[in-house]
Amino acid sequence: MTLSIGLIIILTLYVGLAQIDALSAQLGLYSPLFGGMITGLLMGNITIGLLVGGTLQLMILGVATYGGASVPDYLSGSIIGTAYAILSAKGAQYGIGLAVPIGLLLTQLDVLARMSNLFFQHMADRHARTGDYRGVERANLFGIIPWTLSRMIPVFIGLFFGNSVVNLINQYMPAWLMLGLKTAGAILPALGIAILMRYLPLKKFFAFFIIGFVLMAVGGTNMTMMAVALIGLALAAIYMLFKNEFKPAPAGGSPAARTKQNDDDEEVEIDD
Amino acid sequence: MTLSIGLIIILTLYVGLAQIDALSAQLGLYSPLFGGMITGLLMGNITIGLLVGGTLQLMILGVATYGGASVPDYLSGSIIGTAYAILSAKGAQYGIGLAVPIGLLLTQLDVLARMSNLFFQHMADRHARTGDYRGVERANLFGIIPWTLSRMIPVFIGLFFGNSVVNLINQYMPAWLMLGLKTAGAILPALGIAILMRYLPLKKFFAFFIIGFVLMAVGGTNMTMMAVALIGLALAAIYMLFKNEFKPAPAGGSPAARTKQNDDDEEVEIDD
Amino acid sequence: MTLSIGLIIILTLYVGLAQIDALSAQLGLYSPLFGGMITGLLMGNITIGLLVGGTLQLMILGVATYGGASVPDYLSGSIIGTAYAILSAKGAQYGIGLAVPIGLLLTQLDVLARMSNLFFQHMADRHARTGDYRGVERANLFGIIPWTLSRMIPVFIGLFFGNSVVNLINQYMPAWLMLGLKTAGAILPALGIAILMRYLPLKKFFAFFIIGFVLMAVGGTNMTMMAVALIGLALAAIYMLFKNEFKPAPAGGSPAARTKQNDDDEEVEIDD
Amino acid sequence: MTEEKTTEPVVTRKDLARVARRNIFGLQLGWNYEKMQGLGYCYTVLPILKKLYKDDPDKMKAALQNHLGFFNTTPAMSHLIVGANTALEEKLKGSDQDAVTGLKTGLMGPFAGVGDTLFVAIYRTLVFSIAAYLALQGQAVGLLIPLIAGFVILYIRYKFTFIGYNQGQRLTTEFGGQLKNLTEAAAILGLTVIGALIPAVIKPVIPLAFNIGKVKLDFQTLLNQIIPGIIPIAIVLFSYWLLGKKKMTSTRLLFILLAIGIILGNLANIVKLF
Amino acid sequence: MTEEKTTEPVVTRKDLARVARRNIFGLQLGWNYEKMQGLGYCYTVLPILKKLYKDDPDKMKAALQNHLGFFNTTPAMSHLIVGANTALEEKLKGSDQDAVTGLKTGLMGPFAGVGDTLFVAIYRTLVFSIAAYLALQGQAVGLLIPLIAGFVILYIRYKFTFIGYNQGQRLTTEFGGQLKNLTEAAAILGLTVIGALIPAVIKPVIPLAFNIGKVKLDFQTLLNQIIPGIIPIAIVLFSYWLLGKKKMTSTRLLFILLAIGIILGNLANIVKLF
């Protein structure tokens, strides 16, 4: 199978739109899950798209651009990875194996975009000094250009050379690596989960983490994530019920102090 | 199969006795569950009796004669419905489908009985004025007559004409209605459950409702109602344990005030 | 199969060592579980050892030498019982059936050992009066002799006459007793569990007991003890979390008083 | 027996037991729209009236007319009131019928609130839902649950007469608080059971499947992958929501559910029409 | 609208709605390492500035430069600040730009803390983990979850502009307390889901079995008898522990996990080497 130029252009436009979504409405187009699904859908194999996108999504679950940090671009990764997986007919694990290094590599382009915008900030500063508010407005909108190009260019290139790249890999990738990547793909979601655990108040509320784990682990075939989520909701509601019913009236300022303490506990710095 | 006159008389006597049970000892004879079971037992098909009685029981779960309200007479309904189901050999759903309109119709006779008793109240008032306490006593006991007749007459008639009614229905009931009633029978318990939810403090304790639902929904083949009830018991005990351990000493009158608030939340009026 | 004299000596030495473990480091060698397992291992049938040891372990779960009480010697019982079970090739239930009376009988030797040590206590008292601390030291170490002999002698004798005893039993034990002992073996763990329930604050925390029971009872094939233990851990953590968050500051001395009350509740005397 | 009494009691254990029996049997026989349980209440306390006013026709007449007045509460709770009433009547000996009426009408309202919740709504949920669940699985043995529980309640009602007699007018405060607690705990248990009842007894089979390419997708199976029991809970929550609407009655809801059932049951045929 | 205002308001509902839309669309378009969301913030509040300072070029210049200054917070929370800022700006009419800056910089820090936890960490866990879980089971329908939730969040962001405008400077105290509570409840829910996610999505197959006599012992089956999911949880806890180490970055952890995966996947062959 080959990628038509039309499809390449559509996916390139999609990644630009998705990047704008990431900055503004955040409806989800920007997520690897959507990236994989849409690529899969357009290339006629939605299942592979869901597997690639879903796994990448879980890997990046705890990773976020806190404070403007740059994170691996698994959106572009999921698009190119899904495409390669379908082109090569080697299954989702193959696509994940490729999406990961691509996503890591593209981290740099995010940095580049954030730096390029400095130019528009300075342009706006100049307009501000003259009171030209329309100029300030324009400067902000220009920011769209670096943001979208930083995603559209690599995706275009990646898809355009897709066949050749895939052929190259197929020739040189050893069997043990394929086998290994398969298992690696199955454990990589641990990454996103572990990072997330660092950001949530695990020490205070570890009991609920255990309950969730055990329910799913021993729950059998009927157990679903939604079921566990409902139990989690019930437990949260019970916690709030008890808090409302039993909490002694706080002496001035003490609850703030208590919270601070917990925050300290959890604020572990992770460099992405 | 036909109903012997002896059986009709026994069931008629039973419904009279059951109505007295409903007013006095409330051991359960008055419940559709018993009505269906006993009719089924006497007619040689206890399973159908349990299915008809059980479903009607669940439909009326949240319905009660609060304040002297009249509710559908699903006791008589369950007796006649079970009898028709067995007579027609068309299964429990068929019996449920017939019991429902019968029960609704008979609501009116409950009203009639409650009105007829006015006569005895006034009789007692007259005796009271003369100090004839034996007369007052008698007046109260006379109340048994309207109460029991309001159930015994319709049940007798319903059973007596059973065969003809069943034949009529079988001739004219379309297939889609039979099919539809089958599914309707399977969802009708939602009625009693939803009404009950209006009478219980669902807003305050919805967490436990969720837990019960999820446990049963995902619990697999080993899960039983008794198991969930035990979990519910444990959760109630934990709530009381915490209440005893953690509840700050209440300031004068405040707990009453708090309760009032909850009551307000839940007191939704439902016309039956 | 017969027991070599070498094996008999090794097991005799083991029970001596295990008794010292019971008094000092308490690593577990003293437990029927280890007794059964090691005997089974050395005699080439570890599974039977685990079954005999495991069942005896559960029987003695709530039994402990509180205050220096003498308890059935199921350690020696598990060694001899496992050996007999393997020698007779009649299965674990057979071994358990024999281990129980043996363990009960040997209770007396524990009493004897504790009495014999009086001799060394008095020896130490004499040395103390002269200030001979080395003598005191020696007196304590001599205590090892009664303790170990009280286990080593019966185990040696039991194993030495093993074959003859087993033959005797096989000849005279009726079928119904064998059948009955099998079921008895399956319910005997109730003994240890019930005793333990008397020592734990069941009245206060019965809710958690129920939860544990229901989880395991309806949990299906995936449920394991470790899973329930994790849930128990989570519940304990939630209890402590709430205690920290919601407990009103105690007035002077009141928590002690409250605890006392609970203790009273639970302090049921059981004679072993 | 209560500290308020001065002379020795005339009401014996046997009298109280008799009143308790009459209360169980007779309270609601004469139920009517004017005085509701008024007739039955008078019937219930008659043995006491006879004992106290046998030789005083005027007091008897006054007492009879008084106790024939309006009364209505949860039958189980009425025992407490009858007991307290007896103690008061015995003490006042007909000297103050207003005090007696005040006691009755003051307690019947709040006791109906607590009692209807605890002894009707929650109690019936617990015993009948589990019994009905077993019945739907073809097991008649579940009927023992309401039967046994019924006898327990009878025993409690019997005891209530004595508690009411001994506690007298302190009933509302102390005893009321305990009942509130019990009601709350019972509500938690009841709601857990109600939640479980939904997937256990509402089991529609929805005959709807799509063919996408070669794969046949069964609608219900698909939904159950989100969470089993999603259709039953949706139907119940929809019913619950409807009941919150103005003008919605349980009878109307019944017809709506019947309609939904008929539609769902014929869904496969309905879809084919398009 | 707040009690602090004296003259009638000039900012209309329509103005606030416009600001809300700009906030959603434009806040981060010009994101840069110097002022972060500063450029976007200025863009967001421009309609207000135009309305207030159209006829006063000096105030306009000052306001533009002021609002181009450093700003950074969770986008969802920024609406509250923008709203409060608007109310203050309307009241002060440019008389005290320091007060405005103080409001912005004072709130953005704490709001970033709460907001990144609630609207990023927990929110994404909930919607994306369930969606990804369904995706791994081949169901695209799960993608509706983030989509629908996304629209809900948009609505909340829209409302936040108005809440910020009405609450003014009281934002931190009252509203902050509510958000803390919500964050705590959401964290419980989030951690439950995270715990469940581990055995649900981490599913390595470890090809390792021992032959003891005639019995074949599969390593993974054996471990699962202790508790199913023991391998996934061990991998996650190991990763969690590594992340707590100095010098450990998520990228390094990625390579470690890749290595572990490759080793585990080839375990059968590796064992044969010995």
Next chain:
Amino acid sequence: MTEEKTTEPVVTRKDLARVARRNIFGLQLGWNYEKMQGLGYCYTVLPILKKLYKDDPDKMKAALQNHLGFFNTTPAMSHLIVGANTALEEKLKGSDQDAVTGLKTGLMGPFAGVGDTLFVAIYRTLVFSIAAYLALQGQAVGLLIPLIAGFVILYIRYKFTFIGYNQGQRLTTEFGGQLKNLTEAAAILGLTVIGALIPAVIKPVIPLAFNIGKVKLDFQTLLNQIIPGIIPIAIVLFSYWLLGKKKMTSTRLLFILLAIGIILGNLANIVKLF
């Protein structure tokens, strides 16, 4: 080390370590009905006595006799007392043997209560019940649980000597409170495990079935439809109830359970007799 001390300490870390080892090994070797752990206690603290009173035969004699007196507590807890005793002995240098005795006899009682609950009842439940459960499933690996936990406890005992030494007489208040909390949490865990143990390890097969018409009803299957594990829990609750009776001993209960087992096992034959 504690604030009560004035002169520099003579007891070294090495001394304390030695005492801890003797405590573990020797405390109960000389256990007897007269002084219980008295002989072992004297053995345990001997290194300290030697160091302090080597050159003072009178004090040595007095100290020896004193420490040979009655002593009894949970071995794990004894370390705390030995530690505190050492600190006091070092401070008083034999000047007040009554204070030392007071410390020992004052602490040993309450510490036995907490210690026997935590380190015996609950601890053994947790480690041995899970290990025995795995053993009954044929897995020897479970024996590692008590073994590993045993080493952890050894480490704790070792530490307790030092904690006792440093905390001195403040032991009862602060440290006691922490232990109480731990005991409560551990009891919750223990009771959950005990509850689970019942259906996991009590598995009687009751050979009883009825033939009603053509249907064969298996007694046990029928009961399990109410709740699986109903027979095991009934047997345990019955045993628990019996143990509460006067004159009931665990040995008697053992014979009762044996009898029940023999009856249940032969039930099919017994029923045939009638």
